[in-house]
Amino acid sequence: MxxxxxxxxxxxxxxxxxxxxxxxxxxxxxxxxxxxxxxxxxxxxxxxxxxxxxxxxxxxxxxxxxxxxxxxxxxxxxxxxxxxxxxxxAHPASDRVVLGSYVSGLPALRILLDRLRERHPCPEVELRAVGPTEQVSALLDGDVDAVVCYGPLPEGVRTLQLGTEPRFVCLPDTHPLADREAVDLAELADLPVIGFPPQVGREWRDFWAADPRPDGTPVRYTDQTGTTLDTCISLVGLGHGIRFISASGRDLMPRPGIRFIAVTDLSPCTVLLAWPASRPASPALTSLVRVLRAHLRTEEALTSTDEYWRNTT
Missing domain, CATH: 1.10.10.10 (Winged helix-like DNA-binding domain superfamily/Winged helix DNA-binding domain)
Known part of the structure; x- marks a missing residue:
């Protein structure tokens, strides 16, 4: 050791x-x-x-x-x-952006990059999977140039908002609420949330667990910890607790025995391009950010990335 x-x-x-x-x-x-x-x-x-x-x-x-x-x-x-x-x-021409992304963002990201290349000259982008517990350290350590991720993010990180997605609750199909089209947070009050790993910041955990609930009640967490989306869904299927998930995550994780139910009073999540404020952005990243900003300004008024990806496929 x-x-x-x-x-x-x-x-x-x-x-x-x-x-x-x-x-x-x-x-x-x-x-x-x-x-x-x-x-x-x-x-x-x-x-x-x-x-x-x-x-x-x-x-x-x-x-x-x-x-x-x-x-x-x-x-x-x-x-x-x-x-x-x-x-x-490794990349002497400085024409490549190493872009990390949480796994649920990768399909949408590929769609966006393909569409951008059709309209604008873009730098080459190398995609790298980065989990939510690693995305900030990957930025600060220089493992990636930027990440596409869900907020919230800490101070000291520059961001460009790419869109928003609704969030859903994951329930086992045996639960009494599983056949509902929508629920509210009060109906989920007695259900524990799958635990988060200790390295996850409280702000992130509170947002993705809806903690506290609108009436001020703190959330109960399970002893089991979900470090990946796949693990969380598996624990939900085994009846250990619930987890909230983005629309992209729902589309990527269809599982037998799992239901994804809309939550009427749960705020949407924000999809961000993030890069460190502590060092200058590379010319390639600067170019990518400029193209993304121009694209978002001229795009039709689609504020939901869930809707956006459906309309770009």
Whole structure:
């Protein structure tokens, strides 16, 4: 087992050093506060020194933490430089955009890119599957140039809204509500939501679990954790709980024994193109964003991506 700290742990320490507050740093990084605390403790164990003083309400770096901070920043900068150099060697013409996407967004994304290529000169796009628990770290670490994802997203990320989609509740077909065309959140109040992994930020979790409900009631979560859409649907089918899902996810995940029911008072989700604000966008990404903005301005007034994809196929 390696004793070297990970670059991600070093990034977490830098964010904590700037915010001096675990809650704000976790929100900024789009991870849960317990996950951030665990990673900082793991970093301290790797380095064999205490970095953060947790004895007061205000988080402060220890003397060792302050002393090591310049080297931590230098390591992160060096890794970013290495990634940039490697990317330049792999794609020296800088005419390619590496675009990550949650699996449910890929079919719609391919339709959009194909349509754009018919109308405008576009940079080459390499698609890469990135899960919701990885999309922000993939951006910050430079693994992808941008992601197409569902909000909400943390601060420090630039976004372009591509559209909206309604959300549905996943129910086993044996549930009394399974034959309904639509339900409201009050009718789902007694049903637990499939748990989220600890690295998922609270803002994301609360939105995708509708927590709290409109009357202020907090949501109950199952002990089972769904790290992928496929796992969540399987757990729903086994009767462990419910999950809310986008229209694209519903279309990709037809399963025997599962019903997808509209929820009348559940807000839609937003589909975003997101890229980091902390570094300049590549010429290829800048070109893609410009083409997308022009396309969205001239497109017919279709505000729902669910409707949009049906009308572009």
């Amino acid at each position: 390696t004793t070297d700290p990970s670059t991600q742990q070093l990034r977490l320490l830098l964010a904590l050093a700037e915010e001096l507050h675990f809650g704000r740093a976790a929100k900024r990084l789009f991870i849960s506060q317990p996950a951030l605390s665990r990673q900082i403790r793991a970093l301290e164990e790797h380095l064999g020194v205490s970095l953060v003083d947790r004895s007061t309400r205000r988080v402060e770096l220890t003397a060792a933490g302050e002393a090591l901070l310049p080297q931590v920043r230098a390591v992160v900068d060096a890794v970013d430089g290495l990634r940039g150099a490697a990317k330049a060697q």
